[in-house]
Amino acid sequence: MKRTSLTALGVSAALLLSACGSGSDDETTTGASAAPGSISAADCADPDAATAKITGTLKVGWSAPLSGPLAAAVGAVIDGMKGRFAVANAAGGIGGVKVEVVAKDDAFNPERAKSNVNELIQKDGVHVLETFGSGQVNAVADDQNEQCVPLLFGQASLPAYKDAKNFPWTTEYLPSADAEMKAVVAGLKAKYPSGTDIALAANQTESGQSYADGFKKAIEGTNLKIVKEAPLTDPNAAATTLKATGAKVLVDAGVTTDCLALSQAVGRSGWKPETFVQPANCVDGKTLYEPAGDAADGQQVMVWLKDPGNALYKDDAGVKQYLADAQAQGVKLPLNSYTVNGWVIADMMVDAFTKAAASGDGLSKLGIIKTARTQTYQPPMFIDGIKWQMSPENSLGIGGFRPFTWSASKKTFEPAGDVIDISGAN
Template sequence: MGKKFIKKLFVIAFALIFTLGIILTGCGNKNNEQPSTPASQKEQTKKELAQGVTDTTVKVGTTLALTGPVAVIGTPMLHGMQAYFNYINDQGGVNGRKIELIYKDDQFNPAVTVQKTQELVEQDKVFALVGTLGTPGLLASMDYIVQKGIPDVYQGSGSSKFAIPFKKNYFPVQPNYTTEGHVLAQYAVDNLNAKNIVIIYQNDEQGTEGLNAIKEQLEKLGKSDLLKAAVPFNTTDVDFSTPVLKAKEANGDVVILLGTAKPLAGIAVKAKEIGYKPQFLASYVVSDLTMFKLAKDAWNGAIVAGWAYPIYGKTENEPKVKLFLDTIKKYFPNETPSGYHVAGWIAAQTFVEGLKRAGDNLTWDGFIKAMETFKDWNDGLAYKLTYTETDHSPQRAMYFMKAIYKNENEYTYEIITDYIEPK
C-alpha cells in the first residue's frame, strides 16, 4: 500500500513538473500571438499593399531559439530587436505604421524552423522575416523562402549560402565565414607579419568555409607559402593535444582558430599547458566574453575579429551607441547589453531603414528595390552596408580586438584596429 502510494506521488510530481514546463514555454508563445484584426483587412483594399501591411501597422516575423542550448543567443537577440522596434514605435512608427514583431521559438531544431517559418508566412501573413537565427534551420527553410519571395533581412548565421548564389529576396548583414576568412588572412599577413601560419579549424561548415577563404586570400596576396599547416578537430573531441602539437611542430607563430567557444578554449588551455605561445587569431564567433570564462589567462593576448560597431570603450558615448545602450536599458533593465543584443538591434535597424526608403510602396518588390538603394549605409551599428540589383553581399569589413585578462573578474577585449576591408 505504502509503496504504491509513494509511486503514485512520484508520478504525480513528475506529471506536474512536465505540465508546468509545457505551460511555461507555451505562455512564451501565446504572449506574442497577436489577435487577428479583421478591421485591418478592409483598409487593405485601398492601396495595393503586400500581406502584413496596413495603413497603421507592418507585421514582421522571426524564428529563433528561445529554449534549449542556443537560447543564450536567441533571447538577447530577440530583445535587441524588440528594443529597437519599441523605440521606433514610440516615435510613431515608420510613415505612420507601427511595427509588430511576431516571434516563434524553433529550439534550434531545423524541422521546427521550417514549420514555424511557414506559419509566419501563411497564417500570420507577415510582411517580412527579420533577424532569424541558426544556420541549420535557416538553410533548411531557404528553399521555401526563396520560392515564396518574401523579403528576408538579416540571417543570424555565418554561412555564405544566403548571398551566394545570388538570391533576390535575401539581405544578409553579418559577414559570412568567407568574408571573414579573407580579412583574417589579410590581417595575419599585413599586420601580424606572420611567418608561419597554422589554421586549426572545426571540422564542419564554419571551419571548412573559413579555411578555404583563408587559402583563397593568401593565394591572392601571393603568400600561399606562409600557410604551413591546416589541422581539423571535431566538436566531440575531449583531448586537443594533437592539433596543438601539430601547430607547434609546424612552428606556427600565428595560429588562426576557426570554431566555437568550447573547443577553442580547450585548445588555448592545452597550448598553455605544453608551453606553446603563438599569436592566436580567432573568428568573430568567439568574440563574446565566454572565452575568458573558460580559458582564463590562456586567452590573454589572443586577437579576435569583430564586425558590429563596438559598444564599449572609446565608442561608448557616440550617439548611435548611446541610443542602443539607453534603449536596451529602458526596455530590458536587468540585462547587460551584449553582442547578441547588438545583432538583433542591427537586424531591426536594417529592416526599418529599408521600410523608410520604401515609403508607401510596400509591396515585396517595392521593399526589395528600396533595399537595393543601400550604398555604404553606415547610420546603424552595422558597417557600410551596400546592396545592388545583382549583389546582396553582407558587410565585408571587420576590425580586430585583443584579449586582456587580468584576473577572474577583470577581463575585456580592447579594440586595436579600424575596420579592415580585404583587398
C-alpha cells in the same frame, strides 16, 4: 515555380561567415526571374500579397533556436530587436504601422526551421522573415522566395544566397568568410612576412566548414601553411592534436559554442599559440573570453559593432543614444554583444521599412525587398568607417572590420589596428 535545391546542386553550404561562388545563372528562379535590380512580383505564388500595402502591424517572423545551447545568445538577439522596434513604435512606427516580432523555436534544426517558416507565412501572415544559421537559411530559402516573403539579414552567410539573381528575396547579415578571412590573412602576412605554420580547428557543420573553406581560399598563394586541421567535435582532442604541431598560429573555424570551449581546451593543454584567431561571431567578452582566464589573453577577433561596455566608446554619441533607448525600453542585457547585434539588425530593418514606405512600391513586401537590395546605411552602432552596402550586383553587406584583441587582465577588447575596408571583396 520550384527551384532546384542547393543540396541537389552540390553547393557547399556555409555559415556564419563564408563566400565562394554563387548558383548557376541557368537555375530556375522564383520571385524575380529577370536580372538583379528588377525584382518583380510577377512570378510570386501570390503577386497581390507581395504588392499589398502593409497596414496596422508589420510582422517580423523569427525561426530561431529558443532552446538548446544557443538559446541564451539568440534570446539576447531577439531581445535587442524587440527593444529597437519598441523605440520605432513609440515614435509612431513606420508611418503609423507598428512593428512586431513573432518567434518560433527551431532548436537549431533546419527541418524545424522550414516548418516554422511555412507556418509563419501561411498561418501567422508575417511580412518579413529572419532566421539563424546556414542550414536554416538553406532549408527555408526556396519556400520564402517562392512565396515572396523577404528574408532580411539572415544570420548566416551562404555564398549562394548572396546571389541576387537566383535568390532575390533573401539577404544575409553576416559577412562572407572570404571577406573576413582576407582581412585576417592580411594581418597574418604582415606579422609573418616569411610565412608560418598554422593549425586549423574546424567545426564540422555547414557553418564551420564554410569558415574553414574561406580561410583556405584566403591563404592561397601565400607563405602561410596549414600543417594540421582537427575537427571540433571534441575540443580537448583538437587542442591536443594541434598543439603537437608546434604551429605558431591557431585559427578557430567554429561557431559561437566553440569559442570558449576551444579556449579552455587550449588552456588545459598548456599550449599558448603566438596568435589565436577567433571567428567574428565570437565577440562577447563576458561569456566567451572572461571565463577562459589567461588562456584567452591576446586572442584576436574581427569586429564591426561598437561595444557599449568598452571605455573606447564612452563618449560615442551612437552608444550613448543606444544605452538611453535600451534602458527606456527595459532591454535586459544592453551590454551583451548579442543584444547589440539584434538591436542593429532591427535598426537596419527600420531603415529599410522607412525607405520602402517612401518608395514607389510603398511599405509592401516588394517595396521592402527592393529597398533592402539597394540599401546603404551606417547604423549608429557600427564602428565608424564601416557601412552596410548593398547593390543588385553585390550583396556585400558589412563593408569592413576592425581587429581587436582580448586583454585578460583588463577584461576587455583592445583595438589592434585600424578599420580594414573589404568593400572590394565579395
